[in-house]
Amino acid sequence: MELIYWLRLKLKRAFDRIRNENLKKNALTAIPFWIASIITGLIAVLYTKLFLAAENLTVYLITWHAWLLFILTPTCFLAAWWIVKKFAPYAKGSGIPQVMAGLQISQPKNDGKLNKLLGVKIIVVKVISSIVMALGGGAIGREGPTIQIAASVFKIVYQVLPKWWPKIAKRNMIVTGAAAGLAAAFNTPLGGIVFAIEELTKTHFSYFKTAIFSSVIIAGLSAQALLGPYLYLGYPKIDHLSPFIFSGVLLVAIISGLLGSTMSKLILVIFAWKAKFKFTYQHALYVAGCAFILAGIAFFVDTSVLGSGKDIMQHSLFTGDKYLPWYMPLLRIGGPLVSFTTGAAGGIFAPALGAGASIGAVVSSWFQLSDTDTNLLILAGMVAFLTGVTRSPFTSVILVLEMTDRHSVIFHLILAGMVASLVSIIVDKHSLYDHLKTQYVKDVEMEENNDVVNPAERGGDVIADEPAGSKEV
Template sequence: MRFIYWLRLQLKKSFDRIRNENLKRNALTAIPFWIASIITGLAAVLYTKLFLAAENLTGYIIGRHNWLLFILMPLCFLIAWWIVKKMSPYAKGSGIPQVMAAIQLSSPGKSEKINRFLSVKVILVKVMSSLVMALGGGAIGREGPTIQIAASVFKIVYGVLPKWWPKIAKRNMIVTGAAAGLAAAFNTPLGGIVFAIEELTKTHFSYFKTAIFSSVIIAGLTAQALLGPYLYLGYPKIDNLSPYIFSGVLLVAVISGLLGSSMSKLILVIFAWKARFKFTYHHVIYVTGCAVIMAGIAFFIDKGILGSGKELMQTTLFTSSKYSVWYTPLLRIAGPLLSFTTGASGGIFAPALAAGASVGSLVSGWFHLSDANSNLLILAGMVGFLTGVTRSPFTSVILVLEMTDRHSVIFHLILAGMVASLVSIIIDKHSLYDHLKMQYIKELDHQEEQEEMPKDIEEENIVTDKVNDKEK
């Protein structure tokens, strides 16, 4: 009996020891995610405030003197482009393709490549360039840059961990950082999680689901603690919907999906054309031209081409100005085209949502729909256009639902996302982000080949010299 009692006691001690060790290991594994999430939340809040301040200052300047656009926009566009070109070329654009490329390259021995996409330098350049673009009235968003900033924060935290710390997959850190960044930028925790699953990773979600859940929550709560609980857009009126509104949703989904994928295709065509530029002054002329065209349109036609487009979304959803004029979608497509292709920093998430909202608003005006039905078509357009760009229908649906808290129309929006995803294939089988990701990886490989060539030539010369010396 004593032996059995002793054996039970030893087994209990062993079990407690194992359990405590597992607890300790789990806690140590979680701590880097929590620290990075808090930093991400703080960074997202600071970036948001700076971005809004830049947009408000632009509005103030334009409100006083419209003609200043012809000076302000070319100057800001050129500075924003120059900052990226000289300091960190892979801080350009949205940031989401760079994160996707970093995830694909997150295998041992490729740290130097990942540093080109995610680093302290990238964060600083991303913020500076995008703020200058926002000050210049560029049609850009802050959400994509926030994702690259957040992924960089998580990667930096990963890099400072001591060697004795429990091993954490770098890929998981980057994916979790991107999800936390989206959650903090839009205040959409579910959107961050779905974005990580649908857009960023193909691995089995269960391997790091706890890390994503906790990081998204912590980053979101940190942002909320400083900004307060808020919806990105608000609570649009959606009640007493027509039983035939599904036909309107289908029409808007088809139009917005085709337009979103067409805009993406045009961006890729422009990038391919710009790749032929041989001299710096070619880029200077192009960037200046984009700024002057946007300033001209804003001055002579409509200021709606400027900025991220959030004001348009709020106007169509919450005021009596429900119906957009026929050229508004064209302006909301032209703005991101001219801004995004300059090579400066700036996202395309918010501009895509605004373009989709203008499509829904325009279609609702064709049929003179009620406020509630118009609001639904506006939301469907937002989902459809963003899906046309990203090919992530569920992420688009969840983002719009969380930005408006209108879960009663989830089936309408899922329909819009799925239809937009299907029709987008007519224009291109792959998303804009997929194309840019592969383009960045190829550029990086080409650069490394160019950097290694002088070394190879030098080694060949050394060998040749030795052979000649022996022959002599």
Template sequence: MKDFSRKIYTNIRLKLKGAFDAISNENIKSNILQAVPFWIASIITGLIAVLYTKMFALSESIRGWIFHSHSWLFFIITPVCFIISWWVVAKFSPYAKGSGIPQVMAAIELSTPRYNSKIKKMLSLPVIFVKIISSLIMTLGGGIIGREGPTIQIAGSIFRKVNEWLPAWYPKISKRIMIMTGAAAGLAAAFNTPLGGIVFAIEELTKTHLSYFKTAIFTAVIIAGLTAQGFLGSYLYLGYPQINALSWWIFSVVIVVGAVAGFLGAYSSRVVLLIQKWKSTFKFQYQHILYLVFCALLIASFAFFFSADSIGSGKDLMVKALFTSEKYTAWYMPVLRITGTIFSFTAGGAGGIFAPALSAGASIGSLVSGWFNLNGSDANIIILCGMVSFLTGVTRSPFTCAILVLEMTDRNNLIFHLMFAGLVASIASLLVDKHSLYHHLKDQYQHELMHEDDEKPQQTAGDIKAGSGT
């Protein structure tokens, strides 16, 4: 009986082993090995995104406390913080300046062994530290910047570094796909918007067909997002604004806010590029410092003489407009938010433009709501459409912008309104420029990297290459 049982057990074991061997072929083993680096990088990205979020919020809280206690101090604090933020970038990692998204786009296009040293300047461990430190200092000083773009460059650096650490015997993973996936995971972790991260990778970062990297990007976005949620909880970036019955006539107002906000978003991008071109003529360090002081004093004046809502990332402004009875903003608020964003972005420190663009769009939507005497949910619709429209004017990615705002608020019944606003904004922005701000900046970074070796002999030892400040 025992021999019979043992024989049956042996037969079953051999059949199971045969089935396992049939499944566990080399392709599947290779796929699993290739997935592991994405999972590890996604977890690290989620953890760092959480830490960065908490540090950013703390910096904004300290800034708010100082402003409400001694607002006049910002005429000193803001210039000091702007100069330090710029110096940290110029000294330790020049390509950590600005948003970070154009750097990621440039790195994706240069992802070949030939340009590995150039990619390293845009995506590396020093970039991560400099990005965080510089942006936190600028936030403390009242800079109108966000953490979302920097999180994308940080995530791209993490994914690239994990790929670099793989041993020689490990299955090869495309550097381009690794960076693209990291950027998508970074956006998902920063905004808690997994669909937005996926759409961003498809619409903004690459023209590559999704089938080539769909598994990697889906798992990375999910893992990074869940890691962030594990520490921050399941949250919406903006919450649940009140949206009641939707009327067809509101689309006429959506057209207005879409055209106005989209045009202004594209035009502000044009101004950024013009300032950048002018700053490229600076030959001495004191010229950069004088420009920084001017930007800082201007922004401090906005806060001191007008409103504290004019500085910072603008999240408080968006929350006030969507969740209080103060739906209408003063006529000057969009001017202050847009102008402050331009001068903060061109100051030379690290800082993103996603949140400032959303807040600028919210102020435009609030202003337009006042023009048409809208209240309650009707005003909320126009405010949200303004956010999508202005961000579309900057990025030229209407679908990504609509999905981001949709996921931030969980207002699924507004999908057609938001997408329509993005479409109108995209058309209006073409009147200003055919390409997005990120596209122009990406080209500039590539040009700088390609001509660095030619320019080095012409530089003097005392010069500090501060770049153009975005």
């Protein structure tokens, strides 16, 4: 009898704990994050498959008849630009600055402005426009767009919660969505977490940690359930490194950091020039001109200028043909430059990694380094160039480490990221994303007040103003 009484007492206490209001509230608070994470993982998988299919189709077509580039690229570039201009002007470009701008204006009174940056229309237009760009050979990536898509998913889930649901901060949902999007895009859960801390928020991490950890894991597992466990790049061979390799890492970091920030500066200069266009046909002519430039380079020089740059990374890291021609970094900078500034959707994360990899391979060729030393300089170039663009060295380091599972060189890569972050300041004090975020905030505020013409009318281009408050979002 005493045993039965003891069991009943234990069951009653357990039931009381389940009925505990705080426990139920915590469970209800977590459910929206979990649901949004699963949706994010599924969308990321579908988007990845469509994007890769578009890139593969382009390769097939130009292998069949290279001259098709002069038809395919202008047609796709113009179509991708027009889709964004017509249906969702704030779906253009990467998507990360839009998320940063959304965080800055995430107060309830700004719901109308936030809907322009994140929402269902953004998701649809972002996917279609970027896939069309990829089909045209555009040097863009899908990772930045995935972040804006994921943040939109989390915001939508937040909006459909009933009024009686426990209160959840909208800002928390957006930050967590962006982290989950990056984790699902690159299959890098730690990268998503560090990205949220370093790039998106400066508040105390304890407010976000539970939601971010669980959402990143669920989104990543949802993607892996369909794609299987994989590394974004693979396992490059890195052992028996030269004792003098740190000098090579420093050289690559300096060059890549300077070139990454220079590319960002050129993008802003082009946007400032385009902002002076008064007529739609001027934007159309610019887009067509970019398409013909890209097609011409691919046809007459090297097709490596096309696409996200992932092929260059894989070729340099996993074949015996390590060294690249001296002009490859110029192609991998020029390709994203003419693709990103069209105003169509498409990210710059992967192209930045590809540009950095090409710099590492070229520098290695100067000194005829061994395969393992070359692989390290390629990874260092990827970290440094991405840092030059984003000014987020730790995010860059963690992403590259998780893509390759080469944790033995973490100190080399941290050195590359920190050096690149320092030298980038020579070109510009702020990152590309900071400049774009500032302009997006101005655009949505002025459009809301009807003080200027809709960005869709003027192409939605960005004037390279000084960011207000640096990276404070």
